[in-house]
Amino acid sequence: MKVPNQKATALLDNAVDLLFRIHMMRGECCVAAKKLLDKKPADHLAVEDCARLEETLAKSYRSLQDTLRSIQRSRGRRGKAAS
Secondary structure, eight states, X not given: OOOHHHHHHHHHHHHHXXXXXXXXXXXXXXXXXXXXXXXXXXOHHHXXXXXXHHHHHHHHHHHHHXXXXXXXXXXXXXXXXXX
């Protein structure tokens, strides 16, 4: 029989995986922007688009990271209260 806590743990594991993927995508945005700047002539509009995407990914990353930390803290408090 599956325990509901296992499902929550699986969701948290997926969220951590998503956090890693967002981090990797941010790096890919930077690599793409560098390649666009290295072109002659540089495509400044495309670089601007990369920057906007990276900023949005950064906001998403921070939001998800903050939420995961909050969940960890609340689980820690619940664990201490139960003992």
